[in-house]
Amino acid sequence: MRQIIKLQDVWKTYKMGNIEVNALQGLELDVKEGEFLAIMGPSGSGKSTAVNMIGCLDVPTKGKITLEQHDISKLSESELAQIRGRKIGFIFQQFNLIPTLTALENVMLPMIFQGVDEEKRKERAAMLLGLVELGDRTNHKPTELSGGQQQRVAIARALANNPDVIIADEPTGNLDSKTGAIVLDFLQKLHKKERKTIVMVTHDASLVKVAERVEFLKDGKIVKSLRR
Amino acid sequence: MIKDYFKVGIDNLFHRKLRSWLTMVGIFIGIAAVVGLISLGQGMKEAIGNVFLNIGADKLVVQAKSGLQFAGPPGTSAASNLTTHDMDVIKRVNGVEQVGARLIKPVKLEFSNEVKFYFAASMPDDDEGRELVTDVNRYETEAGRLLKRGDKFKAFIGSNVANKGIFRKRVELGNTIKINDAEFEVVGILKKSGNPQQDRVVIIPEDTMRQVLKIDRKKVDVIAVQVQKGVDANKVADDIERAMRRDRDLELGKEDFQISTPQQILETLDTILTMVEIVLIGIAAISLLVGGIGIANTMYTAVVERTKEIGIMKSIGAQNKDILLIFVIESGLLGLAGGAIGIVFGIGLSKLVEYLAFAFLGTSLIKAFFPWYLIVGSLVFSFLIGTISGFFPARQAASLKPVDALRYE
Numbered sequence: 135m136r137q138i139i140k141l142q143d144v145w146k147t148y149k150m151g152n153i154e155v156n157a158l159q160g161l162e163l164d165v166k167e168g169e170f171l172a173i174m175g176p177s178g179s180g181k182s183t184a185v186n187m188i189g190c191l192d193v194p195t196k197g198k199i200t201l202e203q204h205d206i207s208k209l210s211e212s213e214l215a216q217i218r219g220r221k222i223g224f225i226f227q228q229f230n231l232i233p234t235l236t237a238l239e240n241v242m243l244p245m246i247f248q249g250v251d252e253e254k255r256k257e258r259a260a261m262l263l264g265l266v267e268l269g270d271r272t273n274h275k276p277t278e279l280s281g282g283q284q285q286r287v288a289i290a291r292a293l294a295n296n297p298d299v300i301i302a303d304e305p306t307g308n309l310d311s312k313t314g315a316i317v318l319d320f321l322q323k324l325h326k327k328e329r330k331t332i333v334m335v336t337h338d339a340s341l342v343k344v345a346e347r348v349e350f351l352k353d354g355k356i357v358k359s360l361r362r
Numbered sequence: 363m364i365k366d367y368f369k370v371g372i373d374n375l376f377h378r379k380l381r382s383w384l385t386m387v388g389i390f391i392g393i394a395a396v397v398g399l400i401s402l403g404q405g406m407k408e409a410i411g412n413v414f415l416n417i418g419a420d421k422l423v424v425q426a427k428s429g430l431q432f433a434g435p436p437g438t439s440a441a442s443n444l445t446t447h448d449m450d451v452i453k454r455v456n457g458v459e460q461v462g463a464r465l466i467k468p469v470k471l472e473f474s475n476e477v478k479f480y481f482a483a484s485m486p487d488d489d490e491g492r493e494l495v496t497d498v499n500r501y502e503t504e505a506g507r508l509l510k511r512g513d514k515f516k517a518f519i520g521s522n523v524a525n526k527g528i529f530r531k532r533v534e535l536g537n538t539i540k541i542n543d544a545e546f547e548v549v550g551i552l553k554k555s556g557n558p559q560q561d562r563v564v565i566i567p568e569d570t571m572r573q574v575l576k577i578d579r580k581k582v583d584v585i586a587v588q589v590q591k592g593v594d595a596n597k598v599a600d601d602i603e604r605a606m607r608r609d610r611d612l613e614l615g616k617e618d619f620q621i622s623t624p625q626q627i628l629e630t631l632d633t634i635l636t637m638v639e640i641v642l643i644g645i646a647a648i649s650l651l652v653g654g655i656g657i658a659n660t661m662y663t664a665v666v667e668r669t670k671e672i673g674i675m676k677s678i679g680a681q682n683k684d685i686l687l688i689f690v691i692e693s694g695l696l697g698l699a700g701g702a703i704g705i706v707f708g709i710g711l712s713k714l715v716e717y718l719a720f721a722f723l724g725t726s727l728i729k730a731f732f733p734w735y736l737i738v739g740s741l742v743f744s745f746l747i748g749t750i751s752g753f754f755p756a757r758q759a760a761s762l763k764p765v766d767a768l769r770y771e
Contacts (some may be wrong), residue, residue, distance in 0.1 A: 141665045187540040191677055192765045212681040219679015230674045230768070235376045322374065 138331055139165040144197035145320075146354070148185050148252060157183040159354035163234055167271070167298070170332045172345035177337060178299045180354035185335045189222050189301045190214045213333055219247050223292030225321075227304035229284040231276040237263060237287045238272040244294040260292035264324060266320060282313030300324060306341065318344055331357040364687070370512045371692035374571045375699070380572070382696060385660040388653025389700030389747060390707065393740050395646035397708025397732075403639040404713060405731030410631055415731045421498050422587040422599050423627075424452065424606075443618055444647060445580040451609045455601045457593035462491030463582035465571055467566045471564060472540035482541055484568040498586045499560065506535045506550035512715075513567050517541075518550030522561035541566065545576045556727055595623055653700065654751040661755035672759050673767025682760040687754030690749050697748020698741060705740050 138219075146158040157180045165188065175181045186192040187199055190206055191213075201205045201221070206214060223244075230292055231240045241259035250258075263272050266286035276284050285305065287296030294301055302321060322344050324330045336346065342348045342360075351359035364724075374383045411455060449461050467483040470477060489511060501508055502517075508518055524533045531538065546566055555561055572579060583703050587602065589595045599621045606619060633651050665672070672685055680688075695753050712730035719728035 169430060186765050189677070190491075191768070192763075212683065215676060215679055215681040215684075218677060224677050226768075230670070230673060231675075232671055234373055243675070247679040247684055249363055249682070252366075295679065 136167040137164055138167045139163075139204060140184075140198075141184075141187065142198045142200075144184075144187060144188070144194045146180070146192070146201060147195045157354055158187070158197075158198070161187075161351075161355060163349065163356065165299070165331060165333060167331055167333075168325075168329050170322075170344065170346045171334070172340060172342045172348045173281045173333065173335045173351055174337065174348055175338070175351035179351045181337075181351045182350065183354075184317075185301055185303050185333060186334055187189050188299075189224060190218050201274070209213065217242060220295055223294070223297040223300045225285070225288050225292050225300065225305045226301040228360070229276070229281070229288045229309040231287055231310070233276050235289075236273050236275055237268060237279065240276070240287055241290045241294055244260070244291060248295055250295075259290070259294065262293050264289045265293075278301075281309050282316060285309060286320065289317070289324075295322070296318045297329045297330075299333065302332065304336055306338070310359055331341050364691075366386055367669070367684075367691045367727045368690050368695070370688055371695045374692055374693060378664075381663075382386065382699075383662060385656050386700035386703065387697055388656040389650065389697050389744055390653075390704040392646055392653050393701045393704025393744050394707035394711060396643055397717070397736060398711040398739055399639060399642045399646060401708065401712040401730045401732050402728060403635055403642075404706035404733060404736070405712070405716070405729035406727060407632055407635055407730050409727045409729045410635075411628060420432060420589045420591070420593075421494075422589065422593055422595060422602070422621055424448070424585040424587060424619060424621050425583065427570055427598065427618050429500060431632075435653070444582045445478050446552045447580065447611075448580060448606060448619075449582065449585055451600050451605050453487050455528050455598065455605050456585060457590050457601065458587055459590045460494050460588035462488075462586045462588075463568070464584045464586065465496060465502060465568060465575075465581070466583045467571070467577070468576070469541050469564075470543070471528070472543075473529045473533060473537070476529050478528055480528070482564045482571065484571045484714060487511070487568050487632075494586050494588050497588075500719040501565075503550045504553040504696040506548070508550055508736065509570065513549070514570050515566075516545050516549045517546040517553065517564060519548060519565070520552050520561050520563040521554040522558070523564060524548075524551045527562065539564070542574050544570075546570075553722055558723065558727070564744055565569055567753070568663050587684045590763040599623060628717045650747060653746045655691050656750035657748055660688060660696070660754045662758070664692070665689065665755050665759040668759075669762060669767050669770040672762050673764050676762075676764035677768060685762075686756045686760040689759050690705065693752020693756070694749040698745040698747075701741050701744020704744065705737060708740075 136198055142162055144158050144161040145146040145156065148155045148157055157222055158329060161180070161184060163184070167207070173181050186195060190201065190332065192300070193207050201217065204217070209217070232243065238256070238259050241262055242255040245255040245258065260269070260272060266289050268283060268286055268290070271279060271283060276287070278312065279287065300321070305321065311318060318341060321332060321334065325332050334341070346362055347355050348360040350360070400455065424444065446463065451461055452458055465484060469480055469482045470482040471482070486495060492509065496508060503520060504519065509516060519533060522528070526532055533548055534550055535551065536546050539548060540546070542563070552560070552563070571577065589598045603617065603621055607617060608616065612618065636762050661741055675685060709730070709732060716728055717731045
């Protein structure tokens, strides 16, 4: 399997007042094309920081991150934004939909930044909402949708620009177990049917059963790997 | 893409209706003031221009020099030093077709037991002089007639004098008015001209005026000059000035008289109006500045409020320039909307002033005038104020780090 993201000796240091906190301490991680990877760890283990690096939302203090042969620590902010827009889809614990926009407009938004024209945007957004079984909710604002529905809109939005990698940061963290299971089901479908690479961060051991590989993170380092 | 940002901007403004309205008020007051003032100023220039246009470029007016040109009715601003001798001097200048003299004097005016202190002007007794003065002032009667040869103790009056502008009672044709206790019969009432000065005249024959007011036979206040056809009026004006200077033995620049062409008077008025306009617009500009600061303040608040949203947009592929554009367009729209409302109010305001001026002052000189460039210019300007005010908040929004912005609650 082709390697899509590679982290080599990645350090991330935050300054909190006068104290320096090392969120990542020499993290080594490979993500292969088409795999379903879960990153597990207790809170404060650095898993969110790690996933931000993988998703090009943040750059390391030290170390190297390669995304399809690009060293992202050398890219400018707008180049990073373009990569995020085209190659990566995010699903957040808080859903992070824009409250003033309808479900359809939220799904269309990533395509605006890629310059897709309106007709195509509408068509694709409607298709994606159909895929997550929200075809009848296109004109609802996020506040008019349940948590599970909002997260499905977020999944549709993550797919808007047909990215290679989907990053899900605690995707079921704000959902009850039943709706969480539905969301997880969609992620699995994406992996199996659409052959998307999925990186999921969680602290919930029950979720990792869907993953092919689990990396355990503690103190900013991988402490255990599990392949299934 | 830009089109989408406009849509996003409009959505956001509607989402915060009250705040958007309050922010727009600043711009709207400023633009309303600017539009109102410019439209009235332009309208006034236009109206005055029309008045002078019809007099023609071939007439000159000679009068005693005063500090302020055109501060009052001709001849009233300085004690006159012109005489019939000057008329003879002017008549001999090449290119002069005709001269006519006028007296303009303060008088005690009485009608129906009401006494007012007022001005009366004379009409030459010779036919040519009368014609010239009628031409220069564009006298037209509404009722009755102007003065004619042989008239004594007859008068014609401006429409304002007739229509209770001076006296409580309406002055009718055939009524008697008293000037310095001498009785005059009103034989004519002028059409309303819209020029307040013109609408307030009381005009009597020259000879009678000299007799009643005991004015020296040689003294005159204003000399009107008709220039021959095909001759440059400005050159004739120069020649008259030289001839009078020589006659009075005065040095260049020390003249105690002045010669004006209608164009010069128009230009002077124009300059004064422009100065007044600039001062007023300067005041309105302060309101625009305050409005701009209001927009900047609102946008800074919006950036803080929408930090998370900015983070979301960045995480799904928005570049810094996209965020910058979204915010700048939004603040530009705030300015534009404020400007549009301001234009509507400004038009209403100047139309109201126009109406009030006509209804209460009886002048049609105050005319609201809305050239297309005023409307388009105001819209562009208000959009620009919006974008400029929004630029720094927008830059702050654009420079937020995606991770930090996402974490913001």
